[in-house]
Amino acid sequence: MTAFPTLDEARALDAADPLRDRRADFTLPEGVIYLDGNSLGALPRRTAGAVADLVTRQWGEHLIASWNMHGWIDAPARLGARIATLVGAASHEVIVADSTSANIFKLAVAACRARPGRRTILSEPGNFPTDLYVASGVAATVGVELRIAAPEALVDAIDDDTAVVLLTHVHYKSGHRHDMAAITVAAQARGALTLWDLSHSAGAVAVDLNGSNADLAVGCGYKYLNGGPGAPAFLFVAERHHGLLESPLSGWMGHAAPFAFDDAYAPAPGIRRFLCGTPPIVAMAALEAGIACFDDVAMADLEAKSAALCDLFIAGVESRCAGHGFTLITPRDAGRRGSHVSVAHDQAFPICQALIAHGVVGDFRAPDVLRMGFTPLYTRFEDVWRAVEILGDVMERRAWDDPQFRVRGAVT
Amino acid sequence: MTAFPTLDEARALDAADPLRDRRADFTLPEGVIYLDGNSLGALPRRTAGAVADLVTRQWGEHLIASWNMHGWIDAPARLGARIATLVGAASHEVIVADSTSANIFKLAVAACRARPGRRTILSEPGNFPTDLYVASGVAATVGVELRIAAPEALVDAIDDDTAVVLLTHVHYKSGHRHDMAAITVAAQARGALTLWDLSHSAGAVAVDLNGSNADLAVGCGYKYLNGGPGAPAFLFVAERHHGLLESPLSGWMGHAAPFAFDDAYAPAPGIRRFLCGTPPIVAMAALEAGIACFDDVAMADLEAKSAALCDLFIAGVESRCAGHGFTLITPRDAGRRGSHVSVAHDQAFPICQALIAHGVVGDFRAPDVLRMGFTPLYTRFEDVWRAVEILGDVMERRAWDDPQFRVRGAVT
Known part of the structure; x- marks a missing residue:
């Protein structure tokens, strides 16, 4: 088990991250730690303008000629x-x-x-x-x-x-x-x-x-x-x-x-x-x-950061959330996993809902999996640290054990 | 052969058109008569806002939750x-x-x-x-x-x-x-x-x-x-x-x-x-x-206007452009055709290009077809009248007989 860092140590990891400036390329809602980019990636800042140009200028003004012109x-x-x-x-x-x-x-x-x-x-x-x-x-x-x-x-x-x-x-x-x-x-x-x-x-x-x-x-x-x-x-x-x-x-x-x-x-x-x-x-x-x-992102940096973010989350679950019944189902070896970490828990569904209510967006996969995705371009080490802290708090207070978090809807 | 009306008569048809207000739902470029909505429809005014809301608010702010929320x-x-x-x-x-x-x-x-x-x-x-x-x-x-x-x-x-x-x-x-x-x-x-x-x-x-x-x-x-x-x-x-x-x-x-x-x-x-x-x-x-x-468009109005627009174009080609070598290949019977009219001409490609250069956008289909689409929601009788006038002018002046109009590109 890797030691779980302090918040300051997590921030130091962000400061040293070669991809740290990439987060500014995305618009992320205030007050939300978004750990579901493995299901739907966040909105890049340039997208709204690119789409508006496509619609208003290319389609609207140049119409059929855009097939070649643009x-x-x-x-x-x-x-x-x-x-x-x-x-x-x-x-x-x-x-x-x-x-x-x-x-x-x-x-x-x-x-x-x-x-x-x-x-x-x-x-x-x-x-x-x-x-x-x-x-x-x-x-x-x-x-x-x-x-x-x-x-x-x-x-x-x-x-x-x-x-x-x-x-x-x-x-x-x-x-x-x-x-x-x-x-x-x-x-x-x-x-x-x-x-x-x-x-x-x-x-x-x-x-x-x-x-x-x-x-x-x-x-x-x-x-x-x-x-x-x-x-x-x-x-x-x-x-x-x-x-x-x-x-x-x-x-x-x-x-x-x-x-x-x-x-x-x-x-x-x-x-x-x-x-x-x-x-x-x-x-x-x-x-x-x-x-x-x-653009200009080295694949090696992406892979290294993905591994470090996942490692940090695993360490957090196993230290801050020890004794709360989570079982890691994702490989510990970074070379044998992707960029998300899943843990099994018999209350995974209400826990996931409680986390969302507390601003941490991951997802649930039936029957008992809580899945957290770490997107190297915009997830910070501080985000992972805070997500672990909130998860620990939700478990300690049994905040998930509330009828509102047991209501099922379509989840993607 | 139906008689081709005067410009004032064409405008009177627009004034009496039950779909006349629908054109305001679209953005159409200035100085262009767009007769290619059968290939790519024009941009509705509400589209840019609807797409921007989807991108910026729904995707950007509500992310994965939008699958249900929106x-x-x-x-x-x-x-x-x-x-x-x-x-x-x-x-x-x-x-x-x-x-x-x-x-x-x-x-x-x-x-x-x-x-x-x-x-x-x-x-x-x-x-x-x-x-x-x-x-x-x-x-x-x-x-x-x-x-x-x-x-x-x-x-x-x-x-x-x-x-x-x-x-x-x-x-x-x-x-x-x-x-x-x-x-x-x-x-x-x-x-x-x-x-x-x-x-x-x-x-x-x-x-x-x-x-x-x-x-x-x-x-x-x-x-x-x-x-x-x-x-x-x-x-x-x-x-x-x-x-x-x-x-x-x-x-x-x-x-x-x-x-x-x-x-x-x-x-x-x-x-x-x-x-x-x-x-x-x-x-x-x-x-x-x-x-x-x-919304609120009666299909009968759509069908009737489509028929009238096509009839007007056919009458125009056969009167204003008589003697210039066009052969109608679209049925005269409105019940047996759609909402576009095609005429064959051995110089259809450069004629189509010349029309585009003169602000009338139709399209060419190999080997010899000039195709004009009439979209009941936004094409006016005046547009058809002007398109015929410009076509007649292009033919009379042999404006199509210019090397620049013979250059082939991908056309959709």
Whole structure:
């Protein structure tokens, strides 16, 4: 157990933080410690202006001409190239399109078709639900089976019948981070492809797709990339698969010549073939502003701060909140986790509600998990210190044990 | 040939127009006659404020709590119910989701699976390209064939092997409007389903899905619905098919209980099962503002004004521009067309460019079509009159015959 610092010591950590000035790029509400950027990233200061310019000047004044005049048509590739730098990919290997769910469908179907004769998609139990839901839809679509193996049995479960291994890099609930390189090697040794969901890692910890020789990936724009609620997602296809994999969602934006209006479909040669319909430009403008918050940020600084913030929270729960029944379910080893920490508690739901009432916004995940996300760009060590202090106070006073905190609503 | 009025007569038509006050709901650039609302609708005045509120107050201040506090989670169904009133559907039969292309994929796959053993998707040549591209992807996905029949041979081409008839209600290029009721009857008589793309009719002319007993439909948010570039699309499933058809894109938002985070997929009972990923909320706010422009608008007024605007343009081309080589390709019968008029001309590209340079924004569609869209909510009779006058002037002076107007770029 690491010692939990004093408030002054936490402030000293902030003063020494190479990312300390990045918080000013965001608007964060007064009196709130926001530890849910892993679910919905905070609002970057530049976003409102970027969106207003898109709406009022580009759309309002230049109308249809903006597709070329303001580079709307290039937005999916331009934003993809920018995200590529955050996930260890080449600029032409990433594109922004659709939702994470739709992108999983596109790439998983393409992967299964690229491995004809193989009959399984392999994933893990408790993977982020949409991944499993979409995988079951893919399985029904291409006539394969979705097979589930526990994390510790995953590598051994890969066999000559595995078409694609579909895993979330960082688990949405436990925070466990898979060894992308090791699993990729194991999958490829059996002839399978890997498809990584980076929703809970891109923009929070170092991701190295090409360093891991990954095949395919998808990720979310509205969590650590700060693109706004329901922001467009991204997808990655390693260059060696370009021209070989085809999207089942063969919409006009993925056509080799979308404005020729030919009757016959001919996929674009590169990553653009994984586009489908017309991109949502207003949402793209918000995502572009969100990604710009990473300009000049070293991935190593991001990873180091994420680790330190998580370590601080774990130390706080285990010292300040000792004896209150919390069980850490996130790995202690920073290299094996993402940027959120989850603890189990049989009263996790009312505790989470009580924390929100006391200005600490984390979230609850059924059945018994309290999840706290630490966003390296805007979470301060002082915030973590205060959140621990408030959690300790809520537990000591049993402030959670109030009927108002047991009312269930939809929680995201 | 209808007589072309004087400018004063055109102004008198505007003064008598029951929709005359609606133009004030839009911001239109000075000095431009915008006749491309069929490609990208103009900016409603209320949109910038609605989007700014969404971004700055809802997202910025209330963050994750906004999913419930500001009704984000209900946006797809709320907007769907509003659009339902524009297309003759019940409120629970329409939902906003994804792109038109992705929605065609979802519904066409579902339709083919609902008609097992049938081996063809039937469409027409020159249908809006993404419809044919997606249909070919659907055909490959479910193992059927895409069959093409000319419009006049369509009904006879429907047979016992047809799973689904996929047609755009109003043709994007010619402006021809299919007889939805007659084709639906013919299809259903052979046991086939109908899937209508309403992209070029919803919000411009009267659409009566339930009056036509239509099965399935999709449509676009960024044309006549004024939702902004790449706005989310909508889809319709007739109530009698609810619970029977399933989306291949089985993402978490279509789950019966998305926040239970169960491993197993269970589709929502109603229209919500056709949702896939997290909805793009910023884009939804813009679409909601766009749809609000139809509040208190009678569909009959919309249809009547659309017909009158198109009639005026046709009369103008045939009188003011007589002898300049234009051939009308849009039906003269208002009941058989949508809200745009297309004329063929071997110099259509430079003529279109010259018109834009003279402040009249229409568009060109290869190989030889000049297309002018008339949006009943904001196009005035005076605008049509002036556009005809400018077109006549461009033709008389051969203003189009300038090398600068022959440069090709991507045109949407």
